[in-house]
Amino acid sequence: MTVRIGQGYDVHAFGDGDHVMLGGVRVPHARGVLAHSDGDVVLHALCDAMLGALALGDIGVHFPPSDDRWKGADSRMLLRHCNALLAERGWRVGNADVTVVCERPKVGPHAAAMRANIAADLGIGLDDISVKATTSERLGFTGREEGIAALAACVLSRR
Ligand SMILES: Nc1ccn([C@@H]2O[C@H](COP(=O)(O)O)[C@@H](O)[C@H]2O)c(=O)n1
Numbered sequence: 001m002t003v004r005i006g007q008g009y010d011v012h013a014f015g016d017g018d019h020v021m022l023g024g025v026r027v028p029h030a031r032g033v034l035a036h037s038d039g040d041v042v043l044h045a046l047c048d049a050m051l052g053a054l055a056l057g058d059i060g061v062h063f064p065p066s067d068d069r070w071k072g073a074d075s076r077m078l079l080r081h082c083n084a085l086l087a088e089r090g091w092r093v094g095n096a097d098v099t100v101v102c103e104r105p106k107v108g109p110h111a112a113a114m115r116a117n118i119a120a121d122l123g124i125g126l127d128d129i130s131v132k133a134t135t136s137e138r139l140g141f142t143g144r145e146e147g148i149a150a151l152a153a154c155v156l157s158r159r
């Protein structure tokens with residue numbers, strides 16, 4: 001088998017705070033997110049896509065919310081750990097594509113920095129990582145600005 005495909009999805013509710021972490025970038029915002037870790041939906045969705053591609057479960061299995069070790073955790077560390085699990089099995093991310101769903105904050109101005117963080121953590125090229133965003137046209141929980149969501153897809157290649 002030469003490739004594997006994975007997909008992931010994550011949501012965090014907005015709460016008190018003045019920023020959200022997205023792709024390892026501290027993005028100023030009128031709200032924060034409620035989470036056990038730093039609540040980075042971009043990296044959580046991507047981790048789930050990577051784990052899913054090898055049927056390794058999901059981040060809740062590898063980093064249980066009941067475990068204090070992950071309280072306030074930097075999600076880039078979780079991403080690097082997932083990447084190591086892939087590497088141990090002889091796989092690497094070929095490319096990945098992430099979509100953030102929220103009305104605000106605007107993601108576009110920060111997308112390049114997010115891509116750079118992810119590419120660095122996965123040890124792959126910038127052109128192999130896509131981060132984009134959409135509103136949900138004011139519909140649903142993201143449209144009401146109750147929370148933020150992200151979807152991710154990735155393909156794994158043999159190392
Ligand atoms: N949080 C967001 C949402 C959207 N964008 C950018 O705006 C474009 C238009 O969004 P629509 O939902 O109206 O299609 C979108 O294509 C993104 O480029 C953004 O940066 N941050």
Ligand SMILES: C[C@@]1(CO)OP(=O)(O)OP(=O)(O)OC[C@H]1O
Binds near residue numbers: 037038062064065
């Ligand atoms: C990341 C973990 C770490 O405990 O907690 P949260 O920050 O709450 O995020 P979630 O997307 O619910 O994933 C579960 C956990 O693995």
